[in-house]
Amino acid sequence: MKEHLNLTFSNGQKACAIEVDDSGDLPAALSQIGLQGSRPVLVVIGGASKMSEESLARLDQLFVEVLAPIAQQLQALVVDGGTDAGVMQMMGQARAEIAGTFPLVGIAPVGRIVLPDAPPVSTEKTPLEPNHTHFVLIPGSTWGDESPWLSRVATTLAGEAPSITVLANGGEIALVDASENIKAGRPLVVLAGSGRLADEITRASRYPEQQARELITKLLQEGHLTLFDLSEPLTELSQLLREWLTQKGLTWR
Template sequence: MKSCLKLTFDNGQTALATQVEQPEELPYALETIGLCGSRPVLVVVGGASNISEADFLRIQRLFVEVLAPIAESLGAYVVDGGTDAGIMRMMGTARTQIGAKFALVGVTPEGKVALPNHSETATDLIPLEPNHTHFILVPGKNWGDESPWISCVATMLANDAPSITVLLNGGEITFKDAVFSVNSGRVVLVIAGSGRTADILVDALRGKATDERAKKLAKSGTLQYIDLIEIEKGVENLGKVIKGLLSN
């Protein structure tokens, strides 16, 4: 394990990063970058592919008006995949937009990402999202290798505090993320109407499933859903649901 790295992005933002090889290194690694104690944890997983412009704007509102303000008011840790794409970019942008101070932690496979100011030559590397405050670089050369680590980091950071996973849209890896959250006993709040994996899981919760994995997850008792369209009716209700889950 490497000790603390300081990353500086082109936008002037800085973040602390650490690299781990084994799960047992995590407690020390988190401590070296200043993440310790017990706080509520909000995990955000999924994607933002093949969605209409109207739904994209609703999801943006969810981040700016609900998720980021709740994390800020509870002093929560937010954990996601950390790359400069989709919902991870939305989370980073929302944090900066509302001037929040909560720790935003990206957990990402080191073999797939380009660190700022490092001269990696591989062209298929994805940049890190520049508004995150912390990164945990985990072993892996494929997307999805980070899934068990995201869940593990969230459990460790929460300690005895509540944690929930918010799941939007997403593909095959998002299914994996849902399984790890469910297996660790974390409530997974699925955003209905956001498409793809999210809607397959919601169909299972409504008893309309054709996907066997989704049926199994729906039976776990830790899956819940709220409708994306609810954002149009006002974010207060949505906020209350999420805040309630993170405060009990």
């Protein structure tokens, strides 16, 4: 485990980052960057590709009016992939829009990201999202290397507090993310109507007589899943997430 880094982004925002090679070092590493104790955790996974303008606007509204405000009101930790793209960018921008103070923690493979103010070494590297407050940089140079770490970090941060995962859109890496969070016993909310993986899971859940991919069938069999349709009132999702994140031992509906 290395010493933590203090990052400053071009928008003036500051963040703490730490590189961790061994999952056994996670508690100490998180403590070193000021993340300790047990508190509710919201995990955000997925993407925002191949969406209609209407669906994209609705998803953005969901981040600004539901996810960021709930995290702010509960001072919950939000954990995601940390890069300046897709739902991670939406989460960061939503936090900025509501002037949030909740911790926003990004988990990313060190070989695939570029730090602020660092000279770009490769066009294949992705910048970090500038409204995140903390980053855990893990070993690897392939997207997906972070999937088990994202789940481990969320579990470590939550401790005895409740945690939940929200999936929007997404592709193959999001499927691995979802599987890792299900394995950790974390309930999964799938945003139906957000496209790609989320809609594939929705179809498999609603039409069990149709053959689905093996990993998705496994998710449905082993996980605590609920579907929320983007066309429904956002207040319903807000209530559902609030109930989960404020109660211990809540039976998933």
